[in-house]
Amino acid sequence: MSRMNRRQILVGSAATLALPALIGRAAAQDGPLNVGFVYVGPIGDYGWSHAHDEARKKAQEHFGDKIKTNYVENVAEGPDAERVIRQLAQQGNKLIFTTSFGFMNPTIKVAKQFPDVHFEHATGYKTADNVGIYNARFYEGRAVIGTIAGMMSKSGKAGYVGSVPIPEVVRGINAFTLAAQKVNPDFTTQVVWVNSWYDPAKEADAAKALIDQGCDIISQHTDSPAPLQAAEQRGVYAFGQASNMIDFAPKAHLTAITDNWGPYYIDQIQKQLDGEWAPGNIWWGIEKGLVGIAPYNDIMPADVKEAADKVKNGIASGEIHPFAGPITDQSGEVKVPEGDTIPDEQLLGLDWYVKGVQS
Amino acid sequence: MRLRLEPRREASRAMLYGTPVLAVALTVLAGILIFSLMGYDGLAAIYQIFVAPIADPYRWQDLFVKAAPLITIALGLAIGFRANVWNIGAEGQYIVGALAGTGVALATWDMQGYWILPAMVAAGILGGLLWAAIPAFLKTRFNVNEILTSLMLTYVAVQLLYYLMRGPWRDPEGYGFPQTRLFSEWQTLPTVVQGTLVHLGVPVAFFLAIAVWIVLSRTVTGFQVRVVGLAPQAARYGGFSARGTVWLTLLTSGAFAGLAGIFEAAGPFQQMTPQFSVNYGFTAIIVAFLGRLHPLGIVLAGMVLAVSYVGGENAQTALGLPYAATGMFQAMMLFFLLAVDILVRYRLRVVVPADLSRPVEARHPPARQAETGAHVSSTPIDKQRESLSA
Numbered sequence: 001m002s003r004m005n006r007r008q009i010l011v012g013s014a015a016t017l018a019l020p021a022l023i024g025r026a027a028a029q030d031g032p033l034n035v036g037f038v039y040v041g042p043i044g045d046y047g048w049s050h051a052h053d054e055a056r057k058k059a060q061e062h063f064g065d066k067i068k069t070n071y072v073e074n075v076a077e078g079p080d081a082e083r084v085i086r087q088l089a090q091q092g093n094k095l096i097f098t099t100s101f102g103f104m105n106p107t108i109k110v111a112k113q114f115p116d117v118h119f120e121h122a123t124g125y126k127t128a129d130n131v132g133i134y135n136a137r138f139y140e141g142r143a144v145i146g147t148i149a150g151m152m153s154k155s156g157k158a159g160y161v162g163s164v165p166i167p168e169v170v171r172g173i174n175a176f177t178l179a180a181q182k183v184n185p186d187f188t189t190q191v192v193w194v195n196s197w198y199d200p201a202k203e204a205d206a207a208k209a210l211i212d213q214g215c216d217i218i219s220q221h222t223d224s225p226a227p228l229q230a231a232e233q234r235g236v237y238a239f240g241q242a243s244n245m246i247d248f249a250p251k252a253h254l255t256a257i258t259d260n261w262g263p264y265y266i267d268q269i270q271k272q273l274d275g276e277w278a279p280g281n282i283w284w285g286i287e288k289g290l291v292g293i294a295p296y297n298d299i300m301p302a303d304v305k306e307a308a309d310k311v312k313n314g315i316a317s318g319e320i321h322p323f324a325g326p327i328t329d330q331s332g333e334v335k336v337p338e339g340d341t342i343p344d345e346q347l348l349g350l351d352w353y354v355k356g357v358q359s
Numbered sequence: 360m361r362l363r364l365e366p367r368r369e370a371s372r373a374m375l376y377g378t379p380v381l382a383v384a385l386t387v388l389a390g391i392l393i394f395s396l397m398g399y400d401g402l403a404a405i406y407q408i409f410v411a412p413i414a415d416p417y418r419w420q421d422l423f424v425k426a427a428p429l430i431t432i433a434l435g436l437a438i439g440f441r442a443n444v445w446n447i448g449a450e451g452q453y454i455v456g457a458l459a460g461t462g463v464a465l466a467t468w469d470m471q472g473y474w475i476l477p478a479m480v481a482a483g484i485l486g487g488l489l490w491a492a493i494p495a496f497l498k499t500r501f502n503v504n505e506i507l508t509s510l511m512l513t514y515v516a517v518q519l520l521y522y523l524m525r526g527p528w529r530d531p532e533g534y535g536f537p538q539t540r541l542f543s544e545w546q547t548l549p550t551v552v553q554g555t556l557v558h559l560g561v562p563v564a565f566f567l568a569i570a571v572w573i574v575l576s577r578t579v580t581g582f583q584v585r586v587v588g589l590a591p592q593a594a595r596y597g598g599f600s601a602r603g604t605v606w607l608t609l610l611t612s613g614a615f616a617g618l619a620g621i622f623e624a625a626g627p628f629q630q631m632t633p634q635f636s637v638n639y640g641f642t643a644i645i646v647a648f649l650g651r652l653h654p655l656g657i658v659l660a661g662m663v664l665a666v667s668y669v670g671g672e673n674a675q676t677a678l679g680l681p682y683a684a685t686g687m688f689q690a691m692m693l694f695f696l697l698a699v700d701i702l703v704r705y706r707l708r709v710v711v712p713a714d715l716s717r718p719v720e721a722r723h724p725p726a727r728q729a730e731t732g733a734h735v736s737s738t739p740i741d742k743q744r745e746s747l748s749a
Contacts, residue, residue, distance in 0.1 A: 043681075070676045071675070074682040075672075077632065078632060079424070082627070083669070090417060166536050166537065
């Protein structure tokens with residue numbers, strides 16, 4: 001490489017095209033398997049990216065010196081992500097996990113340039129010969145905390161700190177509201193969007209505004225503990241996001257939906273090591289343990305814990321479907337008749353809110 | 360023996376161009392020290408951040424692609440800053456320019472033809488220009504401070520972006536995700552170096568740098584901009600319109616930002632997403648000042664910032680350096696740049712101990728103090744800095 005001059009590199013399209021492949025192959029020959037991770041937030045967010053990084057550590061621990069994991073945190077969704085993913089591929093990572101929806105098109109683009117590198121993209125919908133996708137049914141967890149919210153809220157009004165209105169977030173808001181309405185039919189959910197996955201200052205402001213408007217329970221689909229801390233200060237209840245956040249709000253934190261990616265990562269890395277990796281498309285929930293519920297706060301009365309467990313176990317066994325009819329939308333139109341459920345294809349692109357959601 | 364800061368008679372040209380280099384050098388030294396104290400290999404960290412991106416030819420394309428929008432926006436801003444017109448809202452003009460171009464792209468989505476991309480670029484330029492026209496109008500008509508209006512319009516632009524992505528412009532086949540379709544091949548910027556990511560926006564940025572340089576240093580318009588910034592009274596006496604200069608500089612910087620916006624959308628993004636805004640418009644302000652408001656300096660400064668971004672990612676994968684450390688590294692560079700700036704107008708003098716025995720008056724002759732008071736800044740950039748601190 002040192003003998004190539006600038007012109008050869010820049011003008012010789014063949015040389016530049018071949019370069020990634022050459023470097024990739026060179027790095028793959030000996031030593032541990034390199035596995036790359038791309039995070040949208042900082043690993044210290046104690047939310048989404050933190051959960052992915054905990055899973056990375058588990059995988060590293062599990063495989064010891066058979067693998068080497070590399071990660072880049074706080075990667076902006078767009079061309080920056082493309083650069084980072086390409087860089088990881090070029091540095092010899094043979095399996096790369098890109099862990100945010102906005103990394104979808106960048107992942108697909110880079111995957112075309114590196115056909116011998118395997119990619120796993122979280123929460124998207126595009127696949128390729130070397131790109132698999134994986135997602136979790138977080139809405140199942142939302143149904144559990146919605147049940148708790150319905151029982152614990154006195155005003156019957158929850159505040160919901162939303163990030164970006166993508167289907168995953170819409171599903172969460174709807175599942176939460178529907179579950180709470182099973183307890184209290186008049187339950188409403190007020191949503192505030194902060195347009196970011198991780199912005200503690202904005203998240204806290206949103207939570208405070210919601211509390212000022214009379215919400216006495218806060219749920220969040222953003223990644224920092226800031227809304228919880230705001231709830232703790234104002235003396236209302238709230239739920240953690242992605243990991244157990246009880247340390248940040250010992251009194252407000254009722255429970256948290258936890259993301260447990262570790263087993264899936266270990267599975268996929270094992271397949272890569274065995275040469276058996278193939279692009280998949282999984283969407284697991286509580287049953288497979290990908291979505292968990294953190295230990296309940298002792299403040300919660302026994303009947304609330306019991307009701308929450310009942311929903312959790314019902315979902316795991318398949319007896320309860322969080323989107324079972326009848327479901328009416330905001331305009332009052334019946335979207336799902338009694339006895340039906342929303343099928344997965346429609347859930348994937350969900351873009352309407354159920355009655356009782358104020359967004 | 361001690362060190363004393365002594366005012367210079369004239370701002371030092373050597374220091375004017377030397378201080379950015381000195382700032383980078385100090386950043387490297389401080390970086391080695393801090394990263395070592397944090398328990399990382401300090402030298403390796405600096406190598407990964409500063410050397411690796413340049414040493415690896417495969418990374419060059421990333422540097423150019425990252426630097427191009429920063430350079431393009433900073434060039435436009437520098438023209439305004441030289442004339443004491445403070446457009447802080449380049450980010451908004453960048454977004455609106457990109458949105459205008461995206462509007463053309465979505466309207467022509469199922470069409471073919473070589474005219475589509477130029478139409479998108481023209482719409483981009485126009486979008487940025489019109490967004491900058493609002494502060495220009497308010498400034499010239501009602502004398503409203505353009506710093507406030509241009510900055511606040513950025514937030515309006517961001518909300519406009521969110522609105523369009525969630526509703527009218529959402530990809531109908533995109534499972535409800537708030538982003539537009541991918542642009543067609545007629546709507547994406549061609550790469551100028553085959554097999555790399557280097558798109559048309561890169562040579563355009565370099566071409567613009569040369570064009571701005573010539574216009575600023577060789578034409579009456581350039582002279583007008585500089586004189587209005589340096590000496591408004593003299594400019595008025597000379598028949599240069601302050602109002603005209605506000606319009607000229609704001610529209611130009613808006614057009615440049617809009618151009619950078621549509622290039623970024625049609626190039627690296629190839630679609631519009633709510634994550635389009637990554638604060639290039641604000642980073643470009645740093646680039647403009649790091650480059651001393653000189654077009655060629657801006658090119659260099661843009662490349663230096665691009666190196667620190669790409670290198671920061673290197674350091675994360677190679678050494679596990681946290682993202683915050685690379686942010687700190689960029690902040691240090693700006694801190695040192697501002698700190699060493701003092702050397703342009705002051706010099707460090709070693710005071711010999713023997714001096715202490717002499718009477719105080721002798722060490723501070725009144726004449727010298729008078730001279731300090733009458734010190735006049737002699738370069739446009741000095742003038743800029745004075746107005747900045749004022």
